[in-house]
Amino acid sequence: MKKQQTPDEIERIQQAILDREVEEELQKERLLNFWNKYRFLIIGGVIAIVATVGGTQMYHSWYNKVRLTESNLFEQAAVSNAKGEKETALSNLNLLSETAKTDYKYLAELKKAGIFLSDNKKEEALKTLKAVFETKNAPQALKNIALLSYIGHQVETGNSDELLLLLNPLLKQNSAYFAAAIELKTALLLKQNKKEEAVQTLQGALLNPNLTPNTTDRINMLLSGM
Numbered sequence: 142m143k144k145q146q147t148p149d150e151i152e153r154i155q156q157a158i159l160d161r162e163v164e165e166e167l168q169k170e171r172l173l174n175f176w177n178k179y180r181f182l183i184i185g186g187v188i189a190i191v192a193t194v195g196g197t198q199m200y201h202s203w204y205n206k207v208r209l210t211e212s213n214l215f216e217q218a219a220v221s222n223a224k225g226e227k228e229t230a231l232s233n234l235n236l237l238s239e240t241a242k243t244d245y246k247y248l249a250e251l252k253k254a255g256i257f258l259s260d261n262k263k264e265e266a267l268k269t270l271k272a273v274f275e276t277k278n279a280p281q282a283l284k285n286i287a288l289l290s291y292i293g294h295q296v297e298t299g300n301s302d303e304l305l306l307l308l309n310p311l312l313k314q315n316s317a318y319f320a321a322a323i324e325l326k327t328a329l330l331l332k333q334n335k336k337e338e339a340v341q342t343l344q345g346a347l348l349n350p351n352l353t354p355n356t357t358d359r360i361n362m363l364l365s366g367m
Contacts, residue, residue: 211242211245214236214245215252218234218237221233222252230252230256234249234252234256235249235253237249244283247273247279247283250272251270251273251290254269254273263294267291267294270294285311288311293325296332301330301333305329305330308322308325314351319351319352323342323343327342336367340367346360
């Protein structure tokens with residue numbers, strides 16, 4: 142049998158309902174006042190978010206189109222070079238270097254350096270490589286490749302001390318270019334007749350836990366021949 146509520150209980154329930162209705166009205170009023178006070182900021186914020194999202198999508202769409210165009214131009218240059226049409230290749234690469242909005246700007250410079258080297262234009266090649274690794278906004282990976290190539294083509298003729306100094310950033314154990322940097326350092330030390338230091342460099346490199354088996358084998362081969 143359902144228990145009958147007393148007058149006091151009924152009054153408390155009615156009061157609770159009234160309190161809730163009052164609170165809801167106050168909440169509506171607070172929200173309305175808040176909206177009236179900050180509506181322009183809120184609307185502006187929403188518009189900014191929409192504009193940002195829309196702008197980002199438009200940017201990615203534009204970037205992908207540009208990248209595809211530049212990729213095609215780079216490929217054309219590579220094909221022309223393979224056919225022996227170096228003037229055409231260099232013309233396309235120069236166009237990329239001057240107008241590209243993506244990383245193909247720097248890839249074009251690296252390709253140009255390769256063409257210069259194949260034509261025995263070493264001075265032009267080194268100047269081009271140096272410009273890449275000294276460019277602040279160039280991707281770090283491409284800067285490192287340019288630097289290794291720049292040093293590698295001067296082992297016999299360049300200033301060893303200067304080249305070793307340039308090589309230092311790539312000699313960190315976690316560097317993706319550690320193995321190549323170690324081999325170049327070894328070659329530069331041997332050029333300076335510092336065989337003992339070269340051996341120590343290779344032995345120290347073997348302690349790097351990040352070495353691949355192939356790199357370990359290559360370093361051991363270098364050590365065995367010294």
